[in-house]
Structures are given as structure tokens and as C-alpha cells.
Amino acid sequence: MRYQLRWIKEILDHPTNRTNRISALLRYIRWNVGRRILDQVEYTISFAPGAKIILSNRENYATLAYTCGLYDFDEMKFLIDYLRPGDIFGDFGANVGIYSVLAGSRGATVLSVEPVPSTYTQLEENLRLNCIKGRAIRCGLSDARGRLNFTLALGGMNRVATSRDVEVVEVDVLRVDDLVEETGLSPQVIKIDVEGFELPLLKGGSSLLPNVAAIIIELNGSGKQYGYSDDEVHTFLNTIGFSCFDYFPATRELRLRNDYQRQRFNSLYINLKTLGETRLRLAS
Structure with missing residues (x-):
């Protein structure tokens, strides 16, 4: 639990999320619910204007790419x-x-x-x-x-x-x-x-x-x-x-x-x- 709270804090304090922390928190929750339901699956994530990436939800940086964009x-x-x-x-x-x-x-x-x-x-x-x-x-x-x-x-x-x-x-x-x-x-x-x-x-x-x-x-x-x-x-x-x-x-x-x-x-x-x-x- 302590690790998860530290992870959430890092996401909410990220420069791309500071002005809309609630939205970032909802993305984090949605992402983790999806991981539990779908186990291993690939997503196409838009992480910057004109830039999208296909990522497995088990990649070690996929959570940051989805919740923060420019991680x-x-x-x-x-x-x-x-x-x-x-x-x-x-x-x-x-x-x-x-x-x-x-x-x-x-x-x-x-x-x-x-x-x-x-x-x-x-x-x-x-x-x-x-x-x-x-x-x-x-x-x-x-x-x-x-x-x-x-x-x-x-x-x-x-x-x-x-x-x-x-x-x-x-x-x-x-x-x-x-x-x-x-x-x-x-x-x-x-x-x-x-x-x-x-x-x-x-x-x-x-x-x-x-x-x-x-x-x-x-x-x-x-x-x-x-x-x-x-x-x-x-x-x-x-x-x-x-x-x-x-x-x-x-x-x-x-x-x-x-x-x-x-x-x-x-x-x-x-x-x-x-x-x-x-x-x-x-x-x-």
C-alpha cells in the first residue's frame, strides 16, 4: 500500500497533471482496473500531440505513459x-x-x-x-x-x-x-x-x-x-x-x-x- 501511495503521489505531482490531479487520479484507477480485468493486453496510447504508441499494459513504463504522457x-x-x-x-x-x-x-x-x-x-x-x-x-x-x-x-x-x-x-x-x-x-x-x-x-x-x-x-x-x-x-x-x-x-x-x-x-x-x-x- 505504501508503494502504491508513493506511485500515485508521483503521478499527481507530475508536471503534466498538476493542474488537473482529479483527472490524473481517475486515469490511474481506470488503468489499473483494466489491468486486473484484462490481464495482458495491448493499448494504443496517445502520449503527446501527433504521437501515439502501442503498449502492453504489463510494460514497466506503460502506467506512466498512460497517466502522464510525457513521463x-x-x-x-x-x-x-x-x-x-x-x-x-x-x-x-x-x-x-x-x-x-x-x-x-x-x-x-x-x-x-x-x-x-x-x-x-x-x-x-x-x-x-x-x-x-x-x-x-x-x-x-x-x-x-x-x-x-x-x-x-x-x-x-x-x-x-x-x-x-x-x-x-x-x-x-x-x-x-x-x-x-x-x-x-x-x-x-x-x-x-x-x-x-x-x-x-x-x-x-x-x-x-x-x-x-x-x-x-x-x-x-x-x-x-x-x-x-x-x-x-x-x-x-x-x-x-x-x-x-x-x-x-x-x-x-x-x-x-x-x-x-x-x-x-x-x-x-x-x-x-x-x-x-x-x-x-x-x-x-
Whole structure:
């Protein structure tokens, strides 16, 4: 019960719900009643203007997508405010494609990467549903070409498998730079959500990263299972010219941080070389 109350409070306090908490509470109740009656079923959810997604009601983020819409509010608003038609967005570890669909709704071309076969199929369906321009690629990303095993039973948290994992699938793996060369798509903004495998992915993008304006990256401590720390990822990004910023959607302001986000999963890194241009884009 305590967990449920904390979950409800998070939903009611979310920026998209603060002005209409009663409606948000009713959506939460309706969603959970539906889950109990229908067990596992897929819904088409409209989570932003011009953006809808097919989600199973058992996905770990489906409740937030239904009750809050832009559930990663600051990061998703950054995308909405930054992207322009014709821009290219890289979604590395795209899962079923929520960030890809959001970027596509702004007129951006997407380069979406997802290694798990069943999830990749859902990603393709969501891109087709929204008529998104771009490419979906089924592969993993690392610092060398090859093949790696990925888990199959962790839903939205599937990842590169370790020796303890049993239900796995072997997948082709590329470097980010190989991916860009082979598709001809060079993203200006990338989202990275690879459940701890961030550092090898970044090291495979040495040619792309200097030309990237912003990186949204999930750092949640899961790199430890592969021998990497979030501190190492932060230091690596600092070394190649990125710094971590907070984004304030109400004023469209970027504010420099001394550290990455330790209270929330996602951190926003801005290329200092293009910081002025990025601020002008957001302001306009």
C-alpha cells in the first residue's frame, strides 16, 4: 500500500497533471482496473500531440505513459523544443520507440536501434503507426563489431546478457560509427538507454560524437555488472567536450550541473562546442 501511495503521489505531482490531479487520479484507477480485468493486453496510447504508441499494459513504463504522457518530462520537452523538421535523432536502445515516435512527431528523421527481436517488431509497428521517417535497425551497439547475447525475459529492461542469464538471443553488434556510415544518418541528438552498456557504446562513436549537440543518457548504476561505473561514463563525456545540464522547460533554460543526475535515471549532456547554438534553438 505504501508503494502504491508513493506511485500515485508521483503521478499527481507530475508536471503534466498538476493542474488537473482529479483527472490524473481517475486515469490511474481506470488503468489499473483494466489491468486486473484484462490481464495482458495491448493499448494504443496517445502520449503527446501527433504521437501515439502501442503498449502492453504489463510494460514497466506503460502506467506512466498512460497517466502522464510525457513521463520523462524535462528530457522529452527538451526534444520537443530542440528538434526541427529535417533533424536526425538517434534512439539507441529504443525499446518499443516512445522517444523515436516523439522525435518523429516533430518532423525529425529517426535512427532507432533495438536488439531484441520481439521488441524490435513492436518498434517497427509504432514507427509505421505514426508514419515516422527514418530507419529501424535490429542490432546491438558496442566498441567493436561482433555478436553478443541479449536477455529476452526482462521486458523494457532487456540488456546485454551476463553469464547468469539463461533465456538469451545472440545478436549482431556494430559500432555507432559503423551504423552511421552504413545508414547515412548522422544524428544531432541521441538518446541512450542500454541498461549499463553505455560506455562501450560511446567508445564506438568517436567519429559521430563531436558532431552531436546533445545526449540524453540513462545512468542508473547497472553498468557495474559489466565492470563500468556511471562516474566513468560521466568522465568520458566530459573528456570529449560534453557537460551535464538541467533543462527547465518553463523558461527553456539550460543550467550547468557539477555532476550527472543521481536522483533521476536520465542525464542531459550538451556539447559545449555548440552550446550557444543549442540555447538559441531552445529559445526560439
